[in-house]
Amino acid sequence: MIILDDVDRRILRHFQAEPALATADLAERAGVTAATCWRRLDRMRSEGVILAEEAVIDWSALGYTLEVSLRFTIDKDQPRAFDEFIAAAREVPEVLEIQTFLGLVDVRLSVIARDLRHYQEVYRERILTLPHIADVEALMHIARIKTDEVLPL
Structure with missing residues (x-):
């Protein structure tokens, strides 16, 4: 099981709501620097927390x-x-x-x-x-x- 801290959860909450946000905008909403946000997203992708970003077609x-x-x-x-x-x-x-x-x-x-x-x-x-x-x-x-x-x- 992967342990997420409050920063990870904050980033994921905003990422789930708007996955198309630029990293800088996501970082601002999550209250972290763009570099921190990018590193956290990269880690969560490599650990399999974030599996994919996909288009949803009606x-x-x-x-x-x-x-x-x-x-x-x-x-x-x-x-x-x-x-x-x-x-x-x-x-x-x-x-x-x-x-x-x-x-x-x-x-x-x-x-x-x-x-x-x-x-x-x-x-x-x-x-x-x-x-x-x-x-x-x-x-x-x-x-x-x-x-x-x-x-x-």
Whole structure:
């Protein structure tokens, strides 16, 4: 476990809020010098605290109006069934997220589509052809109430 002090947490709080800030501006908001801020960010990146800085794209603005959560139970009769399913699911462009679980559900895929007709095409041609499916359940997404990856620092 990596130990963060108050300065690290202050920098991360402001960094999470506005990751595109210049280091000098971030340093000013965190109440440290630019050099200190740069060194702390560099250390947190090298220690794996900060994994990436990425663009977040609103896929609905690009015409994808549907999101469906698909929950799968995998037929695990073959030793590599799970890995083969995951590898094939990664190749489906409409799959935004893949999660694995312990319990009744093995895998959850978050799938987007432009409309119901497109979803039906993706489901029949790309999803149902994934290997080793024992059972699948679809949950139509209605609303995103909270989506946040900001930690309470």
